[in-house]
Amino acid sequence: MAMSPPGVDTQGLPDLGEAPLMENPFRPGNQHDEYHELAVQIGERGYAGNCAVCHGIQAMSGGLTPDLRKLEEWDDEFYLQRVTSGTEQGMPAFRENLDQTAMWAIKSYIESVSP
C-alpha cells in the first residue's frame, strides 16, 4: 500500500456525519462545545501527524505555507473545503484520511495555539 498520512483516532468525539458544517462545532459557544477540550487534545495529535510537516510545529509556519494561526472564525467554511479537497498549489486533499470530526478537532487545536 502507498504511504498515506496516518489520520487520527477521534474516539470520544461525536460523529458529525457527512454534510459539511459551516462552523467549528467544538468552538466555545457552538453546538458541541462540551467536547472542546477533548477536541483540542485529539486535534493536537491529528495536526502533528498530518499537517506539521508542512505547516510547522504548533502551526508556526516557516513562511512557505500559509500560517494557519491567521485563519479567522469566518474562514471555517474555507478551512474545511481546503482540508477536504486540497489545492493545486501543494495542499493535499485529506478526504480519504480525515473525516470532518477529525478536521474540526485539528481546527480546535490550531485555534488553541493562535494568538
Ligand code: HEC
Ligand atoms: C504537503 C504539504 C502540506 C500538508 C501535509 C498540509 N498542507 Fe495545508 N497547505 C499546504 C500548502 C502549500 C498550502 C497553500 C496552497 C495554496 O495556496 O493553494 C496549504 C494551504 C492550507 C490551507 C489554506 C490556508 C490559506 O490561508 O490559504 C489550509 C486551511 C490548510 N492548508 C490546512 C491544512 C491542514 C489542517 C493540514 C493537515 C490536516 C494540512 N494543511 C496539511 C501544504 C500542506
